[in-house]
Amino acid sequence: MSSLLEWAPVRAVWRREVALYRRYWASTSFAAVSEPTIYLLAFGYGFGSVVGELYGYDYKEFVATGVVATAVLFIGAFGGMFNTFIRRTFQHTYDAMLAAPVDVHELVTAEASWLAAKAGVYGCAPVLVGMAFGLDPSWGMLLVPFIGFLTGLAFALFGVWVSAIVPSINTFDYVITGLLTPMFMVAGTFFPVTQLPAWAATAAWFNPLFHCVELVRGAVFGRLGIDDLVHVGVLVLFAAVMWGLAVWKMRARLID
Amino acid sequence: MSLFTVAGMRMLADVAISLRQVTKRYGDITAVDRLDLDVPEGICLGLLGPNGAGKSTTMRLLTAQSLADEGEISVLGLPLPQESKRARALMGVVPQLDNLDEELTARENLEVFAHLYRVPRAGRRAAVDRALAIAQLTDRAGTRTVKLSGGMRRRLLIARGLVHEPRLVLLDEPTVGLDPQVRQELWSLVARLRDEGVTTLMSTHYIEEAERLADDCALMSHGTVVARGTPARLVKEYAGASVQEHYVPAERLAEIERLAAASGIPTRRTGPSVSVLKAEQLGEGLRAELGEPSVRRPANLEDVFVVLTGENVE
Numbered sequence: 001m002s003s004l005l006e007w008a009p010v011r012a013v014w015r016r017e018v019a020l021y022r023r024y025w026a027s028t029s030f031a032a033v034s035e036p037t038i039y040l041l042a043f044g045y046g047f048g049s050v051v052g053e054l055y056g057y058d059y060k061e062f063v064a065t066g067v068v069a070t071a072v073l074f075i076g077a078f079g080g081m082f083n084t085f086i087r088r089t090f091q092h093t094y095d096a097m098l099a100a101p102v103d104v105h106e107l108v109t110a111e112a113s114w115l116a117a118k119a120g121v122y123g124c125a126p127v128l129v130g131m132a133f134g135l136d137p138s139w140g141m142l143l144v145p146f147i148g149f150l151t152g153l154a155f156a157l158f159g160v161w162v163s164a165i166v167p168s169i170n171t172f173d174y175v176i177t178g179l180l181t182p183m184f185m186v187a188g189t190f191f192p193v194t195q196l197p198a199w200a201a202t203a204a205w206f207n208p209l210f211h212c213v214e215l216v217r218g219a220v221f222g223r224l225g226i227d228d229l230v231h232v233g234v235l236v237l238f239a240a241v242m243w244g245l246a247v248w249k250m251r252a253r254l255i256d
Numbered sequence: 257m258s259l260f261t262v263a264g265m266r267m268l269a270d271v272a273i274s275l276r277q278v279t280k281r282y283g284d285i286t287a288v289d290r291l292d293l294d295v296p297e298g299i300c301l302g303l304l305g306p307n308g309a310g311k312s313t314t315m316r317l318l319t320a321q322s323l324a325d326e327g328e329i330s331v332l333g334l335p336l337p338q339e340s341k342r343a344r345a346l347m348g349v350v351p352q353l354d355n356l357d358e359e360l361t362a363r364e365n366l367e368v369f370a371h372l373y374r375v376p377r378a379g380r381r382a383a384v385d386r387a388l389a390i391a392q393l394t395d396r397a398g399t400r401t402v403k404l405s406g407g408m409r410r411r412l413l414i415a416r417g418l419v420h421e422p423r424l425v426l427l428d429e430p431t432v433g434l435d436p437q438v439r440q441e442l443w444s445l446v447a448r449l450r451d452e453g454v455t456t457l458m459s460t461h462y463i464e465e466a467e468r469l470a471d472d473c474a475l476m477s478h479g480t481v482v483a484r485g486t487p488a489r490l491v492k493e494y495a496g497a498s499v500q501e502h503y504v505p506a507e508r509l510a511e512i513e514r515l516a517a518a519s520g521i522p523t524r525r526t527g528p529s530v531s532v533l534k535a536e537q538l539g540e541g542l543r544a545e546l547g548e549p550s551v552r553r554p555a556n557l558e559d560v561f562v563v564l565t566g567e568n569v570e
Contacts, residue, residue, distance in 0.1 A: 100345075
């Protein structure tokens with residue numbers, strides 16, 4: 001049935017995504033740039049005037065790097081959850097695709113990797129906006145799209161998995177408020193996790209987004225070390241587990 | 257693959273679709289029940305039956321989107337589900353439900369499926385143009401699908417399943433819910449497929465559709481085929497040559513049914529009347545007892561359909 005992962009079906013599914021992207025690129029790009037701008041204005045100037053500096057960084061720079069993670073999280077997880085659910089249940093797009101020589105694991109891989117690519121590209125927007133607000137350019141910034149891709153991939157697969165286990169689209173509210181919101185608050189995005197009580201700081205280590213934030217700051221501020229491979233490892237592991245779960249549950253939903 | 261196996265497969269593939277004792281259950285419901293069905297290459301087989309007879313499940317089994325609990329299935333000589341991906345590459349599927357991408361143009365919808373069906377790059381443009389011509393949408397190629405009429409969308413849906421010039425096409429209720437005018441158009445499209453030697457499996461519950469398009473009909477009820485043959489043969493065998501309809505009060509309807517049944521003559525309700533089938537076989541005595549009918553008409557496939565699948569639809 002399906003053991004190999006073929007390249008042709010993955011590319012074909014991307015082809016559809018590209019065609020759709022031509023319709024909505026303007027609104028997506030607008031949101032990707034304006035959101036970090038708002039965060040930077042609100043937190044950077046509002047909050048930053050109280051905080052001033054944090055660990056030697058200007059608070060605006062701290063936020064600009066943190067917001068990369070939230071952008072990546074939202075593109076990956078929301079895309080994985082909502083797009084996948086709507087295409088599967090309302091539009092029946094996947095039924096049409098699976099009647100062609102495409103298998104479920106290829107479909108899931110294609111959908112998630114497309115979202116990951118978008119996360120990689122739009123994850124750079126906060127850094128660019130940050131530069132407009134005075135963040136110094138660095139070579140390490142060139143790693144941001146790759147960190148965004150990996151994190152986006154993992155969260156997109158998480159979203160696909162969730163979309164296949166929820167009974168209705170309303171259930172996403174529990175996931176967003178109960179899981180994603182705390183996740184993006186306690187990841188060192190707006191304040192460092194070291195400020196938190198010990199148990200929460202420990203919990204952050206189990207938050208994939210925390211590892212994304214660490215990698216982004218390390219890359220942008222040019223202090224990446226060999227130790228940071230741990231963060232990459234956690235994200236790769238998270239992505240791999242989510243791939244397995246997403247394929248398993250999507251297959252159960254699409255093939256009866 | 258060696259030439260020998262190519263030749264061998266070609267021989268096997270003289271039967272385009274083969275199902276052997278196939279059973280598919282969903283919980284307590286048996287959707288397909290020990291189904292045997294063969295579709296020779298090059299014909300249009302009409303799969304007839306009421307809603308819930310198992311037609312759509314049978315279609316899904318053929319693309320391995322449903323997996324059988326028991327039995328053997330092969331498509332174009334390829335065993336399912338093991339070789340389903342190769343089988344799907346050779347097949348075109350037109351679903352009952354319109355699942356076109358509304359945001360995309362007619363051309364883009366076809367392009368996506370040309371990629372999904374792996375039409376080689378060099379021939380892709382031509383394949384899409386050809387499919388647009390089949391759908392008669394060449395001058396609407398750049399129109400977003402959401403702006404197309406119901407008939408245009410259905411033509412596009414069919415053309416999407418033909419973009420890779422498949423040898424076998426599965427049409428699931430191709431004209432359900434469409435105007436008579438639009439149905440005519442689609443029928444000529446399906447008839448052309450058959451003329452080109454494409455094997456077609458078409459499920460429908462429109463009798464006229466099957467009568468006009470199908471070389472052969474399989475009548476499904478409760479998950480299995482209850483009758484198989486050309487429309488003419490089925491009519492002759494199960495409904496005879498002529499039918500007489502009696503428009504009479506309700507008590508008399510039941511009486512006519514009882515009288516006919518006692519002589520082994522099939523009847524069916526036709527709204528306020530009762531139709532006595534195989535009217536040419538009525539004996540003199542019974543003919544007199546039934547009285548003068550209100551209408552005499554030739555037997556048709558609908559008579560067969562109702563007699564074999566029951567008067568009441570669950």
